[in-house]
Amino acid sequence: MHPLIYAAIIFLVIYIGLCFVAYFIQAFFFFHPEKLPQSFQFISKYEIPMEEIFIDLGDGTKINALHYTIPNSKGVVFYFKGNTKSIKGWGKFSKDFIGKNYDFFMIDYPGFGKSKGKRTENRIYNVGQHCYKWLCEKYPEDKIIIYGRSMGSGFAARIASWNRPKSLILDSGFYSFYHLAQRFVPVLPMKWIIRYKIPTFEFLKSMKCPVYFIHGDKDWLIPYRYSVKMNRENPNNSTLFTIEGAKHNDLPSYSKYHKVLYRILNNNNPNNQ
Numbered sequence: 001m002h003p004l005i006y007a008a009i010i011f012l013v014i015y016i017g018l019c020f021v022a023y024f025i026q027a028f029f030f031f032h033p034e035k036l037p038q039s040f041q042f043i044s045k046y047e048i049p050m051e052e053i054f055i056d057l058g059d060g061t062k063i064n065a066l067h068y069t070i071p072n073s074k075g076v077v078f079y080f081k082g083n084t085k086s087i088k089g090w091g092k093f094s095k096d097f098i099g100k101n102y103d104f105f106m107i108d109y110p111g112f113g114k115s116k117g118k119r120t121e122n123r124i125y126n127v128g129q130h131c132y133k134w135l136c137e138k139y140p141e142d143k144i145i146i147y148g149r150s151m152g153s154g155f156a157a158r159i160a161s162w163n164r165p166k167s168l169i170l171d172s173g174f175y176s177f178y179h180l181a182q183r184f185v186p187v188l189p190m191k192w193i194i195r196y197k198i199p200t201f202e203f204l205k206s207m208k209c210p211v212y213f214i215h216g217d218k219d220w221l222i223p224y225r226y227s228v229k230m231n232r233e234n235p236n237n238s239t240l241f242t243i244e245g246a247k248h249n250d251l252p253s254y255s256k257y258h259k260v261l262y263r264i265l266n267n268n269n270p271n272n273q
Helices: 003-030 087-098 121-136 152-162 177-184 200-204 224-233 255-265
Strands: 050-056 062-068 076-080 103-107 144-149 167-171 211-216 238-243
Touching (some): 062 087, 076 087, 076 152, 087 103, 144 152, 152 167, 152 200, 167 255, 224 238, 238 255
Parallel strands (some): 144 167
Antiparallel strands (some): 050 062
């Protein structure tokens, strides 16, 4: 056998092997859950009433959630967190919304924290929808704001597209998970092997509520251009707020982020930048 043909066969075998490995272990790269014992006790750090909730989907899946409430709130923010840790570590963000007169509700995805059940893309959508309906039993739908942070932005967009919340806020959102994965692994055919496509841009096409993008222009992990592109593709019902100098994980450290968030939550001319 000619050495070049032999080398080509070896390369092809290795390449196909890498594709198989990427297909079967990708969830380990995409999700970094923190698991909590069922006996773990959540504590509200801000002396705000907080209730731990388990929402049973009826098929063996139980979703753990935290519900912060304040007197005379203007509504509730349904917060879809990113792909790391558990709601124990994300509870600190509740103060950003409670301080702006909103209740705060956050879930752990299946396999995170105390939440049980199989984790797939469609499963997370179904979990989000079930929890949204749970919220609708306690709040008028026009008092519910959906907020998606990082990876949670795609899940948030899916749930908002199925319902009629007051508005959708995407914090450091991605165009689609396929586009994001292809950016980091350009040598593999991610279009064919990725199991979590999460096409945020597609969900926005059927959106019935206002959409607000908040993104740092120095975000390296999820590039700012994704929010720019989604905003341009939805000119009739979306607004982009740029946090100059902000990266992926430091938006709350910028005063402009809080000013923008306050204007959106309180309808204080959010489209007027």
